[in-house]
Amino acid sequence: MGGALMNQRLRLLRKLFLSTLYLSAFTFGGGYVIITLMKQKFVDHYHWIEEEEMPDLVAIAQSTPGAIAVNGAIVIGYKLAGPLGALVAIVGTVLPPFVIISLLSLCYETFQGLYAVQKILEGMQAGVGAVIAAVAWDMGRGVVEERDTVSTVILAASFVAACFLEINVVYIILFCGLLGVVRTLLEKRRAAK
Secondary structure, X not given: XXXXXXXXXXXXXXXXXXXXXXXXXXXXXXXXXXXXXXXXXXXXXXXXXXXOHHHHHHHHHHHOOOOHHHHHHHHHHHHHHHHHXXXXXXXXXXXXXXXXXXXHHHHHHXXXXXXXXXXXXXXXXXXXXXXXXXXXXXXXXXHHHOOOHHHHHHHHHHHHHHHOOOOOHHHHHHHHHHHHHHHHHHHHHHHHO
């Protein structure tokens, strides 16, 4: 029994490592792009995480210091396999950019002035913008579909604060986190009555 459980855990850790390695190796454009791919892999494909949990995990990853891709991997790895899962997910996420950046730094002087390289990067930026827009659409649609008026108002107000009032995103996240705490406490108080 113990050996079968150990084999199952090792398979999960190997799958987690290979998944985060793959996602990290083929994701360009920053953390928000990898969040969409994590959702596809961990929610839609493997069913390791529930659809409703994903925005919560993204919020945790986004509100902690560091790269959102690494933070997201830590949260997902820890949820699936505890501290060892978090460590495996970190290594899988950090390894590809580390290797790629190390190799590119050796050739930076040669590549920086090449017209073709500049155009490839411009094309990749356009694709990344589309993927980030898709992430925003999916996450925003999820909030609106809950039909929770307060959450929808918070979503709209946060968008206006970030895009039009140019308020620092850190302040928006902290404020929304505080609102979440207050809402939870009020709901618990109402339930206790």
